[in-house]
Amino acid sequence: MRLLETLSSRVLPHDTGRGLQTLRTIKPGQLVISLPESCLLTTSTVLISDLGPFIKRWKQRLSPLVALCAFLVCERHRGEASHWFPYISVLPPSYTCPVYFTDDIVRLLPACVRSRAFEQREAVRELHSSSRDFFRSLQPMLSLPVEEVFTYEALRWAWCSVNTRSVFMSHPSSDFLSGQDVYALAPFLDLLNHQPDVQVKASFNDVTRCYDIRSVSGTTRYQQAFISYGSHDNQRLLLEYGFVAPNNPHSVVYVDTDLLCDVLRGDRSLIQKMKFLQENKLVQNLTVSSDGLGWRLMTALRLLSMPQTLYHQWKAVLLGQAVGEEREEWSVRTAETLCQRLLQDTHTALDKISVLLQQCDQSVREQLDVVQSLRQEERCILGCCLEALRGMMTQPDQPLPMPTCC
Numbered sequence: 001m002r003l004l005e006t007l008s009s010r011v012l013p014h015d016t017g018r019g020l021q022t023l024r025t026i027k028p029g030q031l032v033i034s035l036p037e038s039c040l041l042t043t044s045t046v047l048i049s050d051l052g053p054f055i056k057r058w059k060q061r062l063s064p065l066v067a068l069c070a071f072l073v074c075e076r077h078r079g080e081a082s083h084w085f086p087y088i089s090v091l092p093p094s095y096t097c098p099v100y101f102t103d104d105i106v107r108l109l110p111a112c113v114r115s116r117a118f119e120q121r122e123a124v125r126e127l128h129s130s131s132r133d134f135f136r137s138l139q140p141m142l143s144l145p146v147e148e149v150f151t152y153e154a155l156r157w158a159w160c161s162v163n164t165r166s167v168f169m170s171h172p173s174s175d176f177l178s179g180q181d182v183y184a185l186a187p188f189l190d191l192l193n194h195q196p197d198v199q200v201k202a203s204f205n206d207v208t209r210c211y212d213i214r215s216v217s218g219t220t221r222y223q224q225a226f227i228s229y230g231s232h233d234n235q236r237l238l239l240e241y242g243f244v245a246p247n248n249p250h251s252v253v254y255v256d257t258d259l260l261c262d263v264l265r266g267d268r269s270l271i272q273k274m275k276f277l278q279e280n281k282l283v284q285n286l287t288v289s290s291d292g293l294g295w296r297l298m299t300a301l302r303l304l305s306m307p308q309t310l311y312h313q314w315k316a317v318l319l320g321q322a323v324g325e326e327r328e329e330w331s332v333r334t335a336e337t338l339c340q341r342l343l344q345d346t347h348t349a350l351d352k353i354s355v356l357l358q359q360c361d362q363s364v365r366e367q368l369d370v371v372q373s374l375r376q377e378e379r380c381i382l383g384c385c386l387e388a389l390r391g392m393m394t395q396p397d398q399p400l401p402m403p404t405c406c
Contacts, residue, residue: 041185069158096242195226290384301331
């Protein structure tokens, strides 16, 4: 591994846990780290290991994810006898991804994240259940009964280790695995923390056979070296990686369609309008930001302001046609109501979190802390959005009825 003289692993004084500090200035375009292929943990690693023969003769081809998870569980079980023990011993013993949350904590999440969190947890349970027969076939490798090694908790830990720490690296298809294989666990490299505004170029170099990360903007000496996991909002970061990034410029608040329908339940043509929005793929990713409404939400509200008698104009509204001053103001007022409802839910969740933080153990505290951070950011975004919306209204305190037919 090159450039070890440039980076040093240490516990940093900031709220980022362990990270990598620069020992000398990294210039724009300079290589930050170059990790040889032999240091990467991939399915190729798995297939040439003691686990490989069990995978190759299994009756059905495994997914690359299951193969990697099984390898991690087996190697952790071997302890110091494992070649990968130094790496596995520094992996977190648990994670703050929603798959680790109790039902009570999942319910404190915003509605859109909550549903995806339950789906994530169910997906990992299904993965464990559907892989049990294969796990049982690994008994000859284990010094304990397989049921004590390949528990749901063990698979959950391995799944989070792969999901949160792997880098993208495309691999050729294998005769023994099924599905797309794009995972690579990268020891040392995975100590680089995420920062939303950092730009890097990361890829596997086919010539040098190394995974390279180059800085775009550079890093000054003795500062933490960051990378970017992508332009993700904090809900995505929490779901996939188990953390929330402070001052994330990509952060938004999502408006759930159930809330939208509840606010507009008095509209007798709501079902037809929602069906039309769904057919035109405009019921997902409805968002607000600190600057105001996202384009998709504002467009959806403008269409929802239209009466059924003007159905022939609905398509034109989706393409950007103006709806008139009365309908525009109704759309803004409806958006204000949505934000107020979301803000009320956020305050309720924060109050519950404050109570729970006074009576929980450390592992639960870490989970509550990340949910609290997400909710506090949401409160700030909604407050700023409400200010922006009120500035758009001609009569801020006057409720508007549903616009009538032209």
